[in-house]
Amino acid sequence: MGLHDLRSGRSLRPVVTVEAQPRSPTPTLKARRLGLFSQDDAVVLMRSDCHVCRSEGLGPRSQVLLVANGREVLALLYQVSDGLLGHGEAGLSEAAWARLGIAEGAELTVRHPPPLGSLSAVRRRIYGQRLDLAALQSIVRDVAAARYTDVHLSAFLTACSALPLDLEETVGLTRAMIEVGERLTWPSPIVIDKHSVGGLPGNRTTPIVVAIVASHGLLMPKTSSRAITSPAGTADTMETLAPVDLDVAAMRRVVEREGACLVWGGSVRLSPADDILIRVERVLDIDTRGQLIASVLSKKIAAGSTHIVIDIPVGATAKVRTDEAAAELAAELTEVGRVFGVELRCVMTDGVQPVGRGIGPALEAHDVLAVLKNDAQAPQDLRRRACMLAGAALELAGRTAAGTGFALAETTLADGRAWAKFQAICEAQGGLRQPPKAALTHPVLASRAGRLTSINNRTLARLAKLAGAPDAKSAGVMLHARLGDDVAQGQPLMTVHAEAEGELAYALEFAAANPDIVQLEA
């Protein structure tokens, strides 16, 4: 405390004096590990009659700052009457315990968190003002440091969806997200990456693309995210095939050995703010253009990518619904990429129906394996799409002439090189494994004969999620019919897979109540 200057400009002499009042040191509590699981949320339990609560003026559901072991963690406070905690104790959730890195009985200080200056930027954005780089940096820093509550995260994301981010804000958000994470560099002038903007169930081309591209000696250190609003992200699917939870050092060893990897981006903290925002986007089921671009490119650029192929599925019930929207997205992605010096090629793909047969982490992994192994029963649409994208990457990197990438990719699959490379990558990551199969399955039947004329991707994705995907790895939906197929009455259209009876029942109730998942015409 002390004297401060007046900002009026008329006078620079201080006008307010607060005589220093010696502040008694905040008393400490003994930390107790509760074995309380709350996802990534730090939670602290304190007694209602705790002297720290009284002296600091802390009430239930306050945000509090936990300080111990030289570290600080923001936590949600609940109070307990007695029984659960002894006097002078504070109980910590597993997330708080891990972040503080303390031992049972360690000294813990609990106090008011410092005010969050970046919230005024969030409020300005809510009221329609644009944010400059400095404002976005202040927000993203606080997000990455887990200082935002759900209320704040949701307000920021909603404000950036209601008034979509403009190009400058998108660049700023991308830059801010890169800055708060780790950044990788690779000893190669060309580092390939690939991304799908999603919205199309079962579109699990990445493992196949990486295997093909790496077979040609190109560097492709692939980091993927978990699902945002879909039943499975590439990381969710890959996790059923090999460990994906690698740190940067382990990832580097895999890439040094095989020229490629297929790991979860979150465990290498390439864009830690994005991982926090994604959880809230998933709850809201929103995923708008500027955030999508910042999310995708911040991860790619932080991962050191120089050449990126982007798959944009277009269809009435995909994430991108029209060719115009796809062209706008492609233009903005390319523009933001240019600012950061990366070369982008966007490939618009058919997004009218799901790709492959499985929808859900393990079900999609089975499709991927079938394509890589050249199974006669492998889904040909998945194979074709993977070859289109791998071909675009081979052309973008100059490995083959324009127009010849697709054929080269097909050959690489057909002669077994891609399957050999995929196995080698999985072994380097800790071992290839067999994806699980669900204990519970139940068919959804055609109630009459007819031709399948429409599949609602959104309703189908919802069904797979209600069945437990992506958290339940083997859960989801297996499709047995495709657009244009003639089906007989009583023929199974799809099978719901689940790990828990409650989820199976929940999904089947939804299927029964939503007949627009498919349309049959006589």
Next chain:
Amino acid sequence: MGLHDLRSGRSLRPVVTVEAQPRSPTPTLKARRLGLFSQDDAVVLMRSDCHVCRSEGLGPRSQVLLVANGREVLALLYQVSDGLLGHGEAGLSEAAWARLGIAEGAELTVRHPPPLGSLSAVRRRIYGQRLDLAALQSIVRDVAAARYTDVHLSAFLTACSALPLDLEETVGLTRAMIEVGERLTWPSPIVIDKHSVGGLPGNRTTPIVVAIVASHGLLMPKTSSRAITSPAGTADTMETLAPVDLDVAAMRRVVEREGACLVWGGSVRLSPADDILIRVERVLDIDTRGQLIASVLSKKIAAGSTHIVIDIPVGATAKVRTDEAAAELAAELTEVGRVFGVELRCVMTDGVQPVGRGIGPALEAHDVLAVLKNDAQAPQDLRRRACMLAGAALELAGRTAAGTGFALAETTLADGRAWAKFQAICEAQGGLRQPPKAALTHPVLASRAGRLTSINNRTLARLAKLAGAPDAKSAGVMLHARLGDDVAQGQPLMTVHAEAEGELAYALEFAAANPDIVQLEA
């Protein structure tokens, strides 16, 4: 489950058959009261190895539906490893316990909550579409039933701020909010109400206005809210003078006896959705026009009011900053009021500096008592404003000719009728009491001589909140100087009052770091 019609129009025969699968009844758990305080949030703790979590596919931080005693409550699930709970037990927070109304060991079912249909309306609103009455009703019903998480509440409020509610939406939101709560009727053709849109610290005219108006035989069953973003709401201040937590029956008895009351609106559930939204608005520190109007008018109309006086303080650092904004707000308030058949008079008042001396629940109560008792030291600005508003109400109700209301109100104060009426109202509510005084006080001094030329209401309100107001009743700020006053070096400009040392220190640090609370000119 069963067969459902297709919505395509081309065929009305069902296309999907889900053969009924007998669902095993969900197993029950034994409810255990944890003594866990989490404000209004229902929280449930279950063992990670609990068979219900496994069979239902429930993970930490899921939203779950608790069913017991014929009631349903949505709750946040945390999991615990062991120690805290025995096998087959589920631990409930106080809020969950109270809402279910169960006894220790009662049978409890925990399962997935039904999908929230109204969230698609929230998403549409985020993406800029307007909401019709039906959509707003579906949202408000789910909000009032505590089905929205913080993420959803924050998204709805932010979306309605980023693209402000239009007149039709404001009317719809008002109507929806009225419908989900109780509605009062009174045996009188004229029922007076009064509201201040706030933003001006210390503007605690309501208790004085009610006392004056009721002295003239008019019916004024006043319900007030607690603070949204300010250091004190009228309910917070009144609570230091008399019980305000009255149910409808108790409120009716007070009004029958005295013609008026001064109670908290939340305990009579006049607009329960508003009470939930207000908590999140407070965290975000946003309070936009449409929401403000729906919040104010839903409560007034549900309370049965027919004639409403609205105080709109205007000033550079008040909630309404310009005369134009005040005129727009007044026009829209009047328009929405007209739709619901209520007569409104908006009174624009001077909002350049705080009213009275105290800022904070009890500190403002002391000012109110001084005015009512005709103390020589009573703040004259508070007295004048109360008389302006009471005068407007007396005129609006036809008790006195236009232009004579102010004088009639002053007389009613001066001759002791208002003080007698106020005491009678407090007695009827459960007894007049003396507001508390804070244990800890610390002055903020002028660091040099000068004339006080500016007071920042927002910074001052923030200071009072950091000192603990409104939760700490006696906390806040006492002002010792007003605009235009000449102050000497070292003279106290204000005194910070607090109940907890941590909060006092926190407020004083803020005062030292924010010298723009006041400006002094040499």
